[in-house]
Amino acid sequence: MAELAKFWEMIWPELGRGLVVTLRLSAGSLLIGLLIGFPIALMRVYGTRWMKALATGYVDAVRGTPLLVQLFFIYYGLADPTINQLLVNLGLPEGFLVLEKITAAYLALGCNSGAYQAEYFRGALQAIDAGQMIAARALGLNRLQAIRYIIIPQALRLVIAPWSNEVAYMVKYTSVVYIIAVQDLFGETRRIMSAHYNQMTMLPFVGMIYLVIVLLITWGMGRVEKQFHIPGLQIDVERV
Amino acid sequence: MTKPIIRIKGLHKSYGELEVIKGIDLEVVKGEVLVIIGPSGTGKSTLLRCINLLSSPDKGQIWVDGDEVTAPHTDINKIRAKVGMVFQDFNLFTHMTALDNVMIGPSKVKGMSKEEARELALFELERVGLVEKADAYPGQLSGGQKQRVAIARALAMSPKVMLFDEPTSALDPELIGEVLEVMKKLAREHMTMLVVTHEMGFAKEVSNRILFMEDGNIIEEGTPQQLFYNPREQRTKEFLGKITELYGEEG
Ligand SMILES: Nc1ncnc2c1ncn2[C@@H]1O[C@H](COP(=O)(O)OP(=O)(O)O)[C@@H](O)[C@H]1O
Ligand SMILES: [Mg+2]
Numbered sequence A: 001m002a003e004l005a006k007f008w009e010m011i012w013p014e015l016g017r018g019l020v021v022t023l024r025l026s027a028g029s030l031l032i033g034l035l036i037g038f039p040i041a042l043m044r045v046y047g048t049r050w051m052k053a054l055a056t057g058y059v060d061a062v063r064g065t066p067l068l069v070q071l072f073f074i075y076y077g078l079a080d081p082t083i084n085q086l087l088v089n090l091g092l093p094e095g096f097l098v099l100e101k102i103t104a105a106y107l108a109l110g111c112n113s114g115a116y117q118a119e120y121f122r123g124a125l126q127a128i129d130a131g132q133m134i135a136a137r138a139l140g141l142n143r144l145q146a147i148r149y150i151i152i153p154q155a156l157r158l159v160i161a162p163w164s165n166e167v168a169y170m171v172k173y174t175s176v177v178y179i180i181a182v183q184d185l186f187g188e189t190r191r192i193m194s195a196h197y198n199q200m201t202m203l204p205f206v207g208m209i210y211l212v213i214v215l216l217i218t219w220g221m222g223r224v225e226k227q228f229h230i231p232g233l234q235i236d237v238e239r240v
Numbered sequence B: 001m002t003k004p005i006i007r008i009k010g011l012h013k014s015y016g017e018l019e020v021i022k023g024i025d026l027e028v029v030k031g032e033v034l035v036i037i038g039p040s041g042t043g044k045s046t047l048l049r050c051i052n053l054l055s056s057p058d059k060g061q062i063w064v065d066g067d068e069v070t071a072p073h074t075d076i077n078k079i080r081a082k083v084g085m086v087f088q089d090f091n092l093f094t095h096m097t098a099l100d101n102v103m104i105g106p107s108k109v110k111g112m113s114k115e116e117a118r119e120l121a122l123f124e125l126e127r128v129g130l131v132e133k134a135d136a137y138p139g140q141l142s143g144g145q146k147q148r149v150a151i152a153r154a155l156a157m158s159p160k161v162m163l164f165d166e167p168t169s170a171l172d173p174e175l176i177g178e179v180l181e182v183m184k185k186l187a188r189e190h191m192t193m194l195v196v197t198h199e200m201g202f203a204k205e206v207s208n209r210i211l212f213m214e215d216g217n218i219i220e221e222g223t224p225q226q227l228f229y230n231p232r233e234q235r236t237k238e239f240l241g242k243i244t245e246l247y248g249e250e251g
Helices: A002-046 A049-063 A067-077 A081-089 A101-127 A130-139 A143-180 A185-196 A199-227 B044-051 B076-082 B098-109 B114-127 B143-155 B173-188 B200-206 B224-229 B234-247
Strands: B004-015 B018-029 B033-037 B059-064 B083-086 B161-165 B193-196 B209-214 B217-222
Touching: A002 A049, A002 A101, A002 A143, A002 A185, A002 A199, A049 A101, A067 A101, A067 A143, A101 A143, A130 A143, A130 B076, A130 B083, A130 B098, A130 B143, A143 A185, A143 A199, A143 B098, A185 A199, B004 B044, B018 B044, B018 B217, B033 B044, B033 B200, B033 B234, B044 B059, B044 B161, B044 B193, B076 B083, B076 B098, B083 B143, B098 B114, B098 B143, B114 B143, B143 B161, B143 B173, B173 B193, B173 B200, B200 B224, B200 B234, B209 B224, B209 B234, B217 B224, B217 B234, B224 B234
Parallel strands: B033 B193, B033 B209, B083 B161, B161 B193
Antiparallel strands: B004 B018, B004 B059, B209 B217
16 A cells, blocks of 8 residues: 555656646647647538638548558758758748747647547538428528528537537547657656566556546537537437 | 519420420519429429529529529529528528527528517517527427428518428328418418419418419419319319328328
8 A cells, every 4th residue: 555655656756747638638639639620520511612621631631541650751851951941942031930849739639520520510510401491591580590590500419419429529639649758648658668667467457547538628628519408409429 | 564573485304314394484473372283393493593593504594583594694692582481391501599590581682780680580480489499499399380480581681472382291181281271371471482382272262363384384274263173274173183182182
């Protein structure tokens, strides 16, 4: 018991720091993903032909390539001297796209999540019965008003369930950033393990931490969904 | 002669290769209740939808309350605000209470203040006998109640004319009566109405004129008396016979 307490005391400062990084990274990337994904979904469903093509291209490119490739591209690829020179020639400051590790992590995870969130939002938008738009237009609402007052409020409610999956995925996926030496929960874990050779204790323990976070999120999002529930408005978005 | 609220001249409409409306002329005067009957797939819904440009006509002209709908650069939304529409499957806004469903038109299209729109919405719900359901969501209402809220939603825009596209076809038989009652009340209040329906009881009792459509054309029109008891066309007779068999005298 005393030994365990001592071990805990030893690892907690580092692990706690890592946990904060993981939580921030998850929240920040989800937010970036939301800011990318929602407009992309709107473009894909309601945009002009060009907007649709652009949005579809983005979603396909991101979903069709490994997250690690995207992370390396943003961290190492953009820091490439040729690109740097190109940017300087364009009048941008020296090293404009040479990113901090943590910035690259936010961007890579955020852009990646954006594509998946776009798909969730698109599914929700398309799940709304076409009669809703027709009734709104028949009433005299213009297209933008119909989207804003009729379609989006329903889609946002429908998207809560699939979106909470994305939250849980994100918390777990953040662990890939250890590979560019960001000291998140898993980065710190690796450091502790290499100093103490205690992977058989650390890995299950850290796994439990991830699990608890994911369970808390699932529970919390379930509450949110209940909070916004409207009788009669419940289409299983994942099915469409 | 009374001023026509709806005037249609030489209307044609195709979906791709399929010609759905094949040259229709029609006038509906103020306060008139026009019932449109005909087999399914003959363009009844399309005809109604051309009037408020939910479908855009290929050829011909349409006037609503003196304004030419089909003129280039018409403000579609202004015209739609004058034309109430009631759908077969209600299409109430699922995420809004009955009250909000009725309020949204006046407040967002007409720019009415929240309080004014609320008062108006309560008045319209009262008119269809559902003021006590103001806070219910569509998912908590019966089909008949949904359709009555949908009628209130259309009425809240003070339309010049109401278009009903098979308003009772999706309802269980025991719920049809309450919707027809509301429509009869509107007719008594001299609302101009175009009603696509199979409810022959309603047609006989309420309509001033019945129009029999088939295959994109108006085959015959006349008073209920003429059409039911003395139809000119064999096709009209056959159709009315079939309808009566299917839905009964009272619809
Ligand atoms: N948006 C559309 N696109 C293609 N075809 C349509 C569309 N709307 C209706 N149609 C076709 O036009 C014909 C007439 O339809 P409709 O006006 O709904 O007839 P009704 O209301 O008399 O049953 C049908 O054959 C139908 O399949
Ligand atoms: Mg129809």
